[in-house]
Amino acid sequence: MFLIITFVFAVIIGLIPVWLDLEWQGNTAVIIGVIYMLFPALSAIFVQKVLYHEPVIVPLKVSFKLNKWFAFAWLLPVIIALGAIAVGMLFPGVSYSPEMAGMIERYRDIMTPEQIAEMERSIEQMPVHPLFLVIIQGMIAGITINALAAFGEELGWRGFLLREFKAWGFARASLFIGIIWGVWHAPLILQGHNYPQHPVAGVFLMTLFCRWSLRL
Secondary structure: OHHHHHHHHHHHHHOHHHHOOOOOOHHHHHHHHHHHHHHHHHHHHHHHHHHOOOOOOOOOOOOOOOOHHHHHHHHHHHHHHHHHHHHHOOOOOOOOOOOOHHHHHHOOOOOOHHHHHHHHHHHHHOOOOHHHHHHHHHHHHHOOHHHHHHHHHHHHHHHHHHHHOHHHOHHHHHHHHHHHHHHHOHHHHOOOOOOOOOHHHHHHHHHHHHHHHHHO
């Protein structure tokens, strides 16, 4: 029942931009994406309360108590990102571009020349390099608005579903939950989310990513 509810609403919400003929970018992507992320939690709460007649917080191990893992989870992505840049520059033909030429090139197929030019001007006029702004914004958003939105997924996959698959053992449960979690993204990925230049291949890449992420 949890999976049926979650996937039905994933398709319905994911198709809203298609029905309204909206491009998957800007505010459309943000608003639809946040609503989309809430439904695994809403589905889990519905099943817990209506079908199982059980509370949510304790059975699904929800805790907001601060501990060392909060700091670890907050800082590790920044360390990995900077490490990835350093390792990437060790490969032939890869270099660091202060002008962010590589990022701009990625958007040439999905943005107009005027939008590209405006992006280049904005980068030149910034008092601080965009890389550092992205890191700071990401760290702030990660513990505020992103955390609230992501909780919608976490309660569903790592809370409810992991408990339901507990008898399978951690490795097997992680494999299946990761696959389910990845495929759940398909309605958004096919519209260009995360992999705008490779929407079909992106479904498989997201599935692999989610499977590995859940195992970690």
